[in-house]
Amino acid sequence: MSPSSASPKLPPFDPADPLGIDDLLEPEDLAVRDTVRAWAADRVLPHVAQWYERGELPVIRELARELGRIGALGMSLSGYGCAGASAVQYGLACLELEAADSGIRSLVSVQGSLAMYAIHRFGSEEQKREWLPRMAAGEVIGCFGLTEPDHGSDPASMRTHAKRDGSDWVLSGRKMWITNGSVAGVAVVWAQTDEGIRGFVVPTASSGFSAPEIKHKWSLRASVTSELVLDEVRLPADAVLPEVTGLRGPLGCLTHARYGIVWGAMGAARSCFEAAVEYATSREQFGRPIGGFQLTQAKLADMAVELHKGILLAHHLGRRMDAGRLRPEQVSFGKLNNVREAIDICRTARTILGANGISLEYPVMRHATNLESVLTYEGTVEMHQLVLGKALTGIDAFR
Incomplete structure (x- = not known):
């Protein structure tokens, strides 16, 4: 048998990657994965069992800033301090974060894929410049208010409403099971209006806004979960997300x-x-x-x-x-x-x-x-x- 007709030498079987999926990844993909895996191994895994047992995430603000430094917040968005990573790279990061704990992945998911994504996709240029760079850096934590106590799978029936009062908007209602709510500096809140469902960028320091933390959870214990209470929260006209109406x-x-x-x-x-x-x-x-x-x-x-x-x-x-x-x-x-x-x-x-x-x-x-x-x-x-x-x-x- 000539050398050219010999069967190619197969790589060894890898129990950690039995299908050879890593062969589909680019060097940049592997670098992102390895960076997030190393961060989670160093900063989460040694402590997460204790956080889970105690039902708290006491260093969430510190972790958010560290996640910002490695480019994990809003990482698939472009501009405004965001990493502009591919969807596959973002997915690999989510895999490594949840391998540590679902609560840590939820922190990143809500920050980047919900709050930041809403502002990036539907916000004004002023809203993007005001919030996204600080959120990408982990200096400001965001939350996303859609689910309500009586309306989970049916968000079209939400009761939270926003009414115009002169040039202002006034928001009232409640949101439930909101990740990051009690530590957020900004909330993206969806409400019924005379024009249909609209999204609002709500600084959590606004008068009438509160976010009591939900206790006694037996799941996602190493995570901050809250109720959002909006009691006639007055916002300027430019708080509404201008580029979308409806669900x-x-x-x-x-x-x-x-x-x-x-x-x-x-x-x-x-x-x-x-x-x-x-x-x-x-x-x-x-x-x-x-x-x-x-x-x-x-x-x-x-x-x-x-x-x-x-x-x-x-x-x-x-x-x-x-x-x-x-x-x-x-x-x-x-x-x-x-x-x-x-x-x-x-x-x-x-x-x-x-x-x-x-x-x-x-x-x-x-x-x-x-x-x-x-x-x-x-x-x-x-x-x-x-x-x-x-x-x-x-x-x-x-x-």
Whole structure:
């Protein structure tokens, strides 16, 4: 056999990347991923179990400034101090952040994909210049007020309203389950007006604005979650986002944020999978590592298949977003699949770890409980199923 006809030498099998997905990434993509992974390993992982147990994120402002310094806030936006990264790079960052904790990814998601994205996409030039550079640097934290106590999946029925009073706007209402609310310097709030639903840029120091923190959570405990109370908050005429009217505005922001969740959920799943592999190869029962038993290997194989299929799906959606071809229905596809599979991976990992799976010495139960929130926020399972159902049949089954 001549050398030219010999089979090419295959690369070794990599248990951490069994499909060779890293081959699809550019050097710049890998650099972003490695930077965020190193930051999370240094600043989050040594402390997050304690934060979770105490139900607080005491260094959120410090973390926000550090995330700003590494370019992670509003990173897929361009100009105004933003990094201008690709959608794939933003997704990789979300994966690494959620591998540390969903609460940290939520901080970044709400800051960049909701509050900053709304101002960047629909704001005036003055609003962009006033807020985006400071938000990109982590000097100002933002929040996004859409969900209400009685109107989650049906934002069109929101009761928060804004009325004109001379040249001013006066906002009244309540928003619920708002990430970053109690520490935010600015809130993007959506309200009913005589013109339709409008978005408003609300400095949180405004008279009549308050944001009591929600306590007693059993999920996303290392995260700040709040209620927003707007009691006749008076704003100037130029506080309204000028470039959008109607639900197209907030739903467009949610599409951008849901894309980050598609990646982030796989970070939580990867963390649990890695913990399960390490445990299965070191924990001995009946005279051998439990990873040597067929049932355990079957679990690990199924977890690996769903994990890396999910990462491959996220990568595909990221390339479509970078090409300007990503549809909201495709984001629903990714969010529905990846969060659902991530929870299943976490639960299976818990069975491999046995009783140790419920201990905060391991990340598994923390990720599993966090993902219970990720499963339903920014669109429940049922809502994304109906989005896909309508796309597949052409029939609207929402009502």
